[in-house]
Amino acid sequence: MKGSECRLIEYMDGSNKRFIIPVYQRNYDWKIENCKQLYDDLVKVIKNDRRSHFFGSMVSVYEPSGKNMEFLVIDGQQRLTTVSLLLLAMYNLISAGILIPKDEFLGNRIYEEYLVDKYQPKETRIKLKPVKNDQKAFGKLFNDAREHIRESNLTTNYNYFYERIQKQEISIDELFDAICRLEIINITLNNEDNPQLIFESLNSTGLDLSEGDKIRNFILMGLPSKEQDEYYDKYWNRIEECTKYDVSSFVRDYLSIKQLAIPSQKKIYISFKDYVDQKSIETEELLKDLLAYAKRYEILLSGGTGNKALDACIYRLNRLETTVTRPFFLEVLRLYDENKLDISELTEIFLITENYLFRRAICDLPTNALNKIFSTLHREITRYEANDEGYLEKFKYALLSKKDRARFPDDDEFSERFTDRQVYLMNSKNKIYIMERLENYSTLEDKDVYCHCDDGTYSIEHIMPQHLTPAWIKALGEDYEEIHETWLHRIANLTLTAYNSKYSNSTFEEKKSMKNGFEDSGIRMNTYIAKKDKWTLAELEERNQYLMGRALEIWVAPTTTFKPAVKQMDSYTLDDDVSLSGRLIARFSYKNTEQPVSSWVEMFQKVLQILYAEDKSVITKLAASKDDGLALNFTMNEADFKKTVEIGDGIYVWTNTSTQTKLSVLNKVFKLYDADPSDLVFYLRDENESAEEEAGTRYETRRKYWDYALDFIKEINAENASFVNVNPSKENWISGFIGISGFKISCLANIDFARVDLHLGKVKKEENKKAFDMLMTHKEDIEKALGVSLVWSRGDDIKSSKISYQLNGVSIRNETDWLQMARFHAEWSKKFYDVIVPYLG
Numbered sequence: 001m002k003g004s005e006c007r008l009i010e011y012m013d014g015s016n017k018r019f020i021i022p023v024y025q026r027n028y029d030w031k032i033e034n035c036k037q038l039y040d041d042l043v044k045v046i047k048n049d050r051r052s053h054f055f056g057s058m059v060s061v062y063e064p065s066g067k068n069m070e071f072l073v074i075d076g077q078q079r080l081t082t083v084s085l086l087l088l089a090m091y092n093l094i095s096a097g098i099l100i101p102k103d104e105f106l107g108n109r110i111y112e113e114y115l116v117d118k119y120q121p122k123e124t125r126i127k128l129k130p131v132k133n134d135q136k137a138f139g140k141l142f143n144d145a146r147e148h149i150r151e152s153n154l155t156t157n158y159n160y161f162y163e164r165i166q167k168q169e170i171s172i173d174e175l176f177d178a179i180c181r182l183e184i185i186n187i188t189l190n191n192e193d194n195p196q197l198i199f200e201s202l203n204s205t206g207l208d209l210s211e212g213d214k215i216r217n218f219i220l221m222g223l224p225s226k227e228q229d230e231y232y233d234k235y236w237n238r239i240e241e242c243t244k245y246d247v248s249s250f251v252r253d254y255l256s257i258k259q260l261a262i263p264s265q266k267k268i269y270i271s272f273k274d275y276v277d278q279k280s281i282e283t284e285e286l287l288k289d290l291l292a293y294a295k296r297y298e299i300l301l302s303g304g305t306g307n308k309a310l311d312a313c314i315y316r317l318n319r320l321e322t323t324v325t326r327p328f329f330l331e332v333l334r335l336y337d338e339n340k341l342d343i344s345e346l347t348e349i350f351l352i353t354e355n356y357l358f359r360r361a362i363c364d365l366p367t368n369a370l371n372k373i374f375s376t377l378h379r380e381i382t383r384y385e386a387n388d389e390g391y392l393e394k395f396k397y398a399l400l401s402k403k404d405r406a407r408f409p410d411d412d413e414f415s416e417r418f419t420d421r422q423v424y425l426m427n428s429k430n431k432i433y434i435m436e437r438l439e440n441y442s443t444l445e446d447k448d449v450y451c452h453c454d455d456g457t458y459s460i461e462h463i464m465p466q467h468l469t470p471a472w473i474k475a476l477g478e479d480y481e482e483i484h485e486t487w488l489h490r491i492a493n494l495t496l497t498a499y500n501s502k503y504s505n506s507t508f509e510e511k512k513s514m515k516n517g518f519e520d521s522g523i524r525m526n527t528y529i530a531k532k533d534k535w536t537l538a539e540l541e542e543r544n545q546y547l548m549g550r551a552l553e554i555w556v557a558p559t560t561t562f563k564p565a566v567k568q569m570d571s572y573t574l575d576d577d578v579s580l581s582g583r584l585i586a587r588f589s590y591k592n593t594e595q596p597v598s599s600w601v602e603m604f605q606k607v608l609q610i611l612y613a614e615d616k617s618v619i620t621k622l623a624a625s626k627d628d629g630l631a632l633n634f635t636m637n638e639a640d641f642k643k644t645v646e647i648g649d650g651i652y653v654w655t656n657t658s659t660q661t662k663l664s665v666l667n668k669v670f671k672l673y674d675a676d677p678s679d680l681v682f683y684l685r686d687e688n689e690s691a692e693e694e695a696g697t698r699y700e701t702r703r704k705y706w707d708y709a710l711d712f713i714k715e716i717n718a719e720n721a722s723f724v725n726v727n728p729s730k731e732n733w734i735s736g737f738i739g740i741s742g743f744k745i746s747c748l749a750n751i752d753f754a755r756v757d758l759h760l761g762k763v764k765k766e767e768n769k770k771a772f773d774m775l776m777t778h779k780e781d782i783e784k785a786l787g788v789s790l791v792w793s794r795g796d797d798i799k800s801s802k803i804s805y806q807l808n809g810v811s812i813r814n815e816t817d818w819l820q821m822a823r824f825h826a827e828w829s830k831k832f833y834d835v836i837v838p839y840l841g
Helices: 010-014 031-048 077-095 106-115 132-140 153-165 170-178 195-205 209-220 225-242 249-259 265-279 285-300 310-317 323-337 344-361 367-383 391-400 411-420 428-440 449-454 468-478 480-487 508-513 525-530 535-552 599-612 616-624 629-633 660-674 698-716 765-776 778-784 815-833
Strands: 002-007 017-020 053-065 069-073 182-189 459-462 493-496 569-573 583-592 594-595 644-648 651-654 682-684 733-737 743-749 753-760 791-793 801-808
Touching: 002 010, 002 569, 010 053, 010 077, 010 106, 010 170, 010 182, 010 815, 031 053, 031 077, 031 153, 031 170, 031 265, 053 077, 069 077, 077 106, 077 132, 077 153, 077 170, 106 170, 106 644, 132 153, 153 480, 170 182, 209 225, 209 249, 209 265, 209 285, 225 249, 249 265, 249 285, 249 323, 249 367, 285 310, 285 323, 310 344, 310 493, 323 344, 323 367, 344 367, 344 391, 367 391, 411 535, 428 449, 428 459, 428 493, 428 525, 428 535, 468 480, 480 599, 493 525, 525 535, 583 599, 594 791, 599 616, 599 644, 599 651, 616 629, 616 651, 616 660, 629 651, 629 660, 698 733, 698 743, 698 815, 743 815, 753 765, 753 815, 765 778, 765 801, 801 815
Parallel strands: 017 069, 053 182
Antiparallel strands: 002 182, 053 069, 459 493, 569 682, 583 594, 583 682, 644 651, 733 743, 743 753, 753 801, 791 801
């Protein structure tokens, strides 16, 4: 084995060299972002006049093969292939006369020394031999562009270089000069070396640098030695101490503030580099800002504010592992440092946030929405009046105005779920948190519930035991099974105890009088229990009411009189499970960039164009594919679809679909891009537009139709009263209540059809699928009773499910169709109620 430092261009030089990618290697998978990083580095090499740029290692096995020198590349194929694509793009631009280098021989030099052996036949002259389909795609890049295999990743990256070189950030001569400065460690193995052992050794020894390590090196390595030492001691070492040496997590939160977008765990370093490059921040200025935020981060990790209530709240939030709040709290602490908030306002913001998080947890609202909520909350608050005055009241308004999955549960929802939630089955951190709050809230002497639970002194126990003894059955009475099943794991039946858990099946009287039992307990909540003579349904219901009132006192919801002068638009993310059919979009935001749009089609096109610009290969592969499913929405032939818009480079997407279908397509495309759907936010126009604003619009037409149709619908459904409280709407749908929360019958009126749906839309997806699957078992009987075939949509990729029947050939725009549509809606809404609803119980 030989290892030496050399220039990449020296490694590649020589027409008789062949670089073979072994078949056991993975396909070429560098993305545009990797190519962009390489090109950015090459530009900096020239603009900063760097002598060299380290480009990693190349490990290859030298295999003499007659007149050729063949190298099997076992490590470094991605870099070698990418530079070959860049050189080929340069050659083709020169050959086509699009760019003219100062060095008139540059094109021939690139082609003949680094890309091909001109003395060999066409089919064997290319020096680089990628694996499998990559080899075919690479070969086509030497031919006419019409022959390029567009769905290949190599073609996508080649096109990126081909387009970017033409921007001439540096000249093509300078670009070649920069490539010549790429340095590698060239490790060449001979026949006696074991390539597999060498490869494993290179890729398994030592620990990878963390994102924080890479950031430290990025900031300090380019400085003179004296400044490196000075800045490390003055700033970086202190930053590491403040963040408890988890700089990666800290910088992720820091970037969430600065860029209003949350970088992925694997891209913190890349995102940080982009941020610094875009802002052109001086090193010491950057370190000062990082240290200021690191000191605030230290408070979020350890408290130390000097305010007992605030420090206790921070401790509880850390026990709950609520790291998603940190970007927001860092900005709140900055306002406190700048004397824009006093300590009481600061404390109240933390406490309200704690209550918001806990109410959501009790109501089982999804946690995946919280990242986006807290990364953008500060900006949302300051946008109300373009300032941070009255911050506390604006903060309250911002949380209280959240809707759907982001909502702040009100007292009714919270108290109901708090008392019927199976608290004992929640995770340990939440159970202990609840008990600590119930024990210590509003007392002068706090008990260290957390430590006592950690060391096993305290445990959370059932008062009525998990396994009923004959004595307990007798005490509970005739309905003991129902009482036990209903109340066992609820908060009303739980307490903290210090007695040995092996006594948990003891009778209530024994639990009262035993050592460390309820009467002997120093735990305050047991004082209430010890006053009872028995523990039956009556006592459970009484304690339930007591704890409900206490919960509303502890986890109080805020109130505010603040209202922004300008009404805020409703907003939803792509991740929200809500129907946006019939709503008007005004603008959307994606990755910290807002764009106004006039329609859902325009939004659809622009978002896909953004994704396509990031990585063309994903959508190109869809358009080139003939598979069913998602790929059917994309094409390279505009004539394939009746209505399309172009994404780019002759790739089209089908747009003659509903709003919900477009959102479903985007959701699936986001998964392919590994993009976060909560990063895409839709801002909708006000639903409550005045009649004057509606005049002459689709909304005026809809209101008129529903005003007309509801007479028919209410009359025929008078007996079941499902539409009795429904009023004319400006939407293209109205819904009737069927007596089961989350389930409804909806009537839809569109420009080319009318439809009736049974909509299964409970909060929990599994409940909707369970109901749908149950109805499917009766499909034959239901359709026989109705005399038609229905459309059954389980909706596996969304929360809701539905069953539909549709009338085609009618339009809400034609008043001559209204009578037929109204009778259809009235007749089929009643049929759905009479035939399908009974199966739902």
